[in-house]
Amino acid sequence: MTLPRWADVVLIPLINLFLALLVSGLVVLLIGEDPVNAMKIMVNGAVGSSYGWGYTLFYATNFIFTGLAVAVAFHARLFNIGGEGQAQLGALGVALVALSLPWPHWTVALPFTILGGAVFGAAWAAVPAYLQARRGSHIVITTIMFNFIASALLVYLLVSALKAPGMAPESARFPAGTFLPSARDLFGAFGISFARSPLNVSFLLGLVACYLVWVLLWRTRLGYEIRAYGHSEPAAIYAGISPFRIIMVTMLISGALAGLMAVNAVQGEAQRLLQENVLGAGFVGIAVALMGRSHPVGVLIAAILFGALYQGGAELEFETNVPREMVLVIQALVILFTGALDNMVRDPVKGLFLRLGRRPGADVKAAE
Amino acid sequence: MMDLNTIIQILDSTIRLATPLLLACLAGLFSERAGVFDIGLEAKMLVAAFFSAAVAATTGSVWLGLCAGIAASVVFALIHGLASITFRGDQLISGVALNFLASGMTVLIARDWFNEGGRTPALIDGGRFQPITLPFAEALSGVPVLGPIYHDLISGHSILVYVAFLMVPLTWYVLHRTRFGLRLRAVGENPGAVDTAGISVVRLRYSAVLIAGVLCGIAGAYLATGLAAGFVRDMTAGRGFIALAALIFAKWRPWYAMGACLLFGLLDAIGNRYQSIELLGIAVPGQFMQALPYILTVVILAGFVGKAIPPRAGGAAYVKER
Numbered sequence: 001m002t003l004p005r006w007a008d009v010v011l012i013p014l015i016n017l018f019l020a021l022l023v024s025g026l027v028v029l030l031i032g033e034d035p036v037n038a039m040k041i042m043v044n045g046a047v048g049s050s051y052g053w054g055y056t057l058f059y060a061t062n063f064i065f066t067g068l069a070v071a072v073a074f075h076a077r078l079f080n081i082g083g084e085g086q087a088q089l090g091a092l093g094v095a096l097v098a099l100s101l102p103w104p105h106w107t108v109a110l111p112f113t114i115l116g117g118a119v120f121g122a123a124w125a126a127v128p129a130y131l132q133a134r135r136g137s138h139i140v141i142t143t144i145m146f147n148f149i150a151s152a153l154l155v156y157l158l159v160s161a162l163k164a165p166g167m168a169p170e171s172a173r174f175p176a177g178t179f180l181p182s183a184r185d186l187f188g189a190f191g192i193s194f195a196r197s198p199l200n201v202s203f204l205l206g207l208v209a210c211y212l213v214w215v216l217l218w219r220t221r222l223g224y225e226i227r228a229y230g231h232s233e234p235a236a237i238y239a240g241i242s243p244f245r246i247i248m249v250t251m252l253i254s255g256a257l258a259g260l261m262a263v264n265a266v267q268g269e270a271q272r273l274l275q276e277n278v279l280g281a282g283f284v285g286i287a288v289a290l291m292g293r294s295h296p297v298g299v300l301i302a303a304i305l306f307g308a309l310y311q312g313g314a315e316l317e318f319e320t321n322v323p324r325e326m327v328l329v330i331q332a333l334v335i336l337f338t339g340a341l342d343n344m345v346r347d348p349v350k351g352l353f354l355r356l357g358r359r360p361g362a363d364v365k366a367a368e
Numbered sequence: 369m370m371d372l373n374t375i376i377q378i379l380d381s382t383i384r385l386a387t388p389l390l391l392a393c394l395a396g397l398f399s400e401r402a403g404v405f406d407i408g409l410e411a412k413m414l415v416a417a418f419f420s421a422a423v424a425a426t427t428g429s430v431w432l433g434l435c436a437g438i439a440a441s442v443v444f445a446l447i448h449g450l451a452s453i454t455f456r457g458d459q460l461i462s463g464v465a466l467n468f469l470a471s472g473m474t475v476l477i478a479r480d481w482f483n484e485g486g487r488t489p490a491l492i493d494g495g496r497f498q499p500i501t502l503p504f505a506e507a508l509s510g511v512p513v514l515g516p517i518y519h520d521l522i523s524g525h526s527i528l529v530y531v532a533f534l535m536v537p538l539t540w541y542v543l544h545r546t547r548f549g550l551r552l553r554a555v556g557e558n559p560g561a562v563d564t565a566g567i568s569v570v571r572l573r574y575s576a577v578l579i580a581g582v583l584c585g586i587a588g589a590y591l592a593t594g595l596a597a598g599f600v601r602d603m604t605a606g607r608g609f610i611a612l613a614a615l616i617f618a619k620w621r622p623w624y625a626m627g628a629c630l631l632f633g634l635l636d637a638i639g640n641r642y643q644s645i646e647l648l649g650i651a652v653p654g655q656f657m658q659a660l661p662y663i664l665t666v667v668i669l670a671g672f673v674g675k676a677i678p679p680r681a682g683g684a685a686y687v688k689e690r
Contacts, residue, residue: 135671137666141616144609152656329468333469343455
C-alpha cells in the first residue's frame with residue numbers, strides 16, 4: 001500500500017517540519033522566551049529586508065551545493081556524510097587556483113575556480129568511493145574519517161605551505177581579479193538598492209546546478225542507471241549496469257557538488273583560505289537533502305528554508321536570550337523527524353488514508 | 369633519548385586519554401554487535417559530559433553528576449532506539465541528528481543555566497573524581513623500574529579509569545560466555561533466526577542500546593569530571609568518532625578494542641606532548657598524528673591489513689513477518 005504522491009512529497013514533510021518546530025518551540029519556552037515572538041524575529045530577520053534576504057540566500061547557496069551532493073548520492077543509495085571534508089578540499093582547490101595567477105577579471109577566473117573546487121571535491125570523494133566499490137568498506141565510516149583527515153590537512157597547510165605572513169593561520173588574500181560581483185553590485189547596475197551582504201553570483205550558479213542535477217537524474221541514461229542502482233542493486237546488475245561504475249561516478253559528482261560550495265563561501269565571501277571554510281554546511285546538506293526528498297526543487301526550497309533559519313538564528317541571538325545554537329537544535333530535530341522518525345508520522349497517515357475509505361494505491365496506479 | 373620518567377608520563381597520559389575512548393568503544397560494541405549502528409556515540413558522551421559537570425557543579429557531588437550524566441546519555445540512547453528499532457528509521461541518520469542535537473542543546477542549556485557562555489563553572493574538590501592510590505603504591509615506589517611503573521602508571525587514576533578497563537573482561541564475558549551475549553550477537557547477525565526461536569529481537573536490541581547509553585554516560589562523565597574540570601562546548605572533540613574508528617580497528621572484539629583505544633590514546637598523548645616528532649630524520653607534523661587514527665581506520669577498512677567485517681544485520685531494522 002502506498003500513499004498518494006502529494007501526501008508523500010508535501011504532506012508528510014510538512015508534518016515532520018511542524019513537529020520539529022513544535023519541539024523547538026518547547027525548547028525556546030523552557031529557556032524562558034516566547035516562541036511566537038522568537039519565530040517573528042527569525043522570519044523578520046531572515047526575509048524582512050534586503051539585508052536579511054542577502055544573508056539568507058548566501059547561506060542557501062552553500063546549502064544548495066551540499067544538499068545536492070547528498071541528494072545525488074542518496075539516489076544511488078549511498079550516504080555521503082563527507083560533504084564537509086569534500087567542501088574543505090574544494091576550498092583548497094578554489095584557493096590554489098585563485099592564488100596561482102594574477103587573474104585579470106572574475107569572468108576569466110570563475111570557470112577555473114569552479115573547476116578547481118569541483119576537481120578537488122571529487123578527488124576527496126574518490127577514495128571512499130573506490131573503497132566502497134572495490135573493497136566493500138562502508139562509505140559512511142570512510143567519509144566520516146575523510147572529514148577529519150581533510151580538517152587536519154587544511155590546518156597543516158595553513159601553518160606551513162599556504163600560510164600568509166602574520167599571526168593568523170590563513171592564506172594570502174586572493175587577487176582582486178577573482179572577487180565575484182555581489183548582489184549589491186548586480187542590483188545596483190539596474191538602479192535597485194540592495195543592502196551589503198555576502199550574496200554573490202554563485203547563487204545563480206547554484207540554480208544552474210539544481211537544473212543540471214535534475215537533467216542528469218531524470219533526463220540522461222546515467223541518471224537512469226544511478227536511480228535504477230539505488231532502487232535495486234540485483235536488478236541493476238541484471239540489466240547490465242556496473243555497480244563499480246555507478247558508485248564511482250555518483251560519488252565523484254557528489255564530491256564535486258560539495259566542492260563547489262567553496263566558490264560561494266571562499267571565493268565569494270572570505271576571499272582567502274581559512275582553517276574552517278565550511279562551518280557545518282556539509283552536514284546541513286544532509287538535512288536539506290532529507291527535507292527536499294532528494295529532488296533538486298525540494299533541495300532548493302529546503303536550502304532557502306535553512307538559509308533563513310541560519311540568518312534568522314543570528315538575528316534571534318542579537319535580539320533575545322536565545323543563543324545561536326538554537327539553530328543547531330532545530331536542524332537536528334528536522335533531521336530526526338524527517339529522516340529517522342519518518343515512520344512515526346507515515347504509519348498513522350497511512351492508517352488515516354485507509355480509514356477514510358480511499359484507495360491510495362489505486363490513485364498512484366492511475367497516475368502512472 | 370627518552371628516560372623512564374618521560375615514558376611513564378606519556379603512558380600515564382595514554383591511559384587517561386584512552387579511558388573515554390574505551391568506554392565509548394565498548395558502548396558501540398554492544399550496540400553494533402546487536403545490529404544497531406551507532407554514530408551517535410559522540411552525542412551521548414557530550415550530553416553526559418555536560419549534565420555530569422552541571423549537576424556536579426550545582427550539588428558539589430561528583431557521584432550525583434555521574435548519575436545525571438548516565439541518565440542523559442540513556443535518554444539519547446532511547447531516542448536512538450525509538451528511531452532505529454521501533455520506527456525502523458535509518459540508524460545512521462538518527463545518529464547524525466543526535467550529534468547535532470547534543471552539540472546545540474548542551475551549549476543552549478549551559479548558557480541558560482550558568483550564564484558563562486556555554487560552559488559550566490570549574491569543578492572543585494568533591495565535584496571531581498579524585499585519583500585513587502592503590503595499596504602499597506607508596507611503599508613500593510622505591511623499587512627500581514617496577515616501583516615507579518606501579519606508583520605512577522597503574523596507581524593514581526580516578527575510579528572510572530579502573531571501571532573502564534574492568535569493563536573489557538566483563539564485556540568479553542557477557543558477550544561470549546552468557547546466554548544473553550549469545551543472543552545479542554545472534555541478533556546482530558541473523559535477527560530472523562532469533563525471532564524464530566521465540567526471543568524478542570526488539571527487547572534484545574533495546575537492551576544493547578541501553579547498555580551503550582550507560583557506557584557512553586560514564587565516558588562523558590569521566591571526560592568532564594575526571595579528565596577535565598568542567599564542561600566546555602563540544603568538549604568531546606571527535607572522540608566518539610575515534611571510538612568508532614577503534615571499534616572497526618578492533619573488528620568488533622573487546623580485547624582488541626582495548627588495544628586500539630590504547631594505541632589511539634598513545635597517539636593523542638604524544639601529539640599533546642610534542643609539537644612535531646623527528647622520525648627517521650623526517651619531521652612529522654602534529655596534525656598528521658591527529659589524523660593518524662582516521663587514516664589507520666581507513667586502511668583497515670580497505671582490507672589491506674586483514675578485513676573488517678561488521679555484524680551482518682548491522683544497520684537494518686528488523687521487520688517481523690506479518
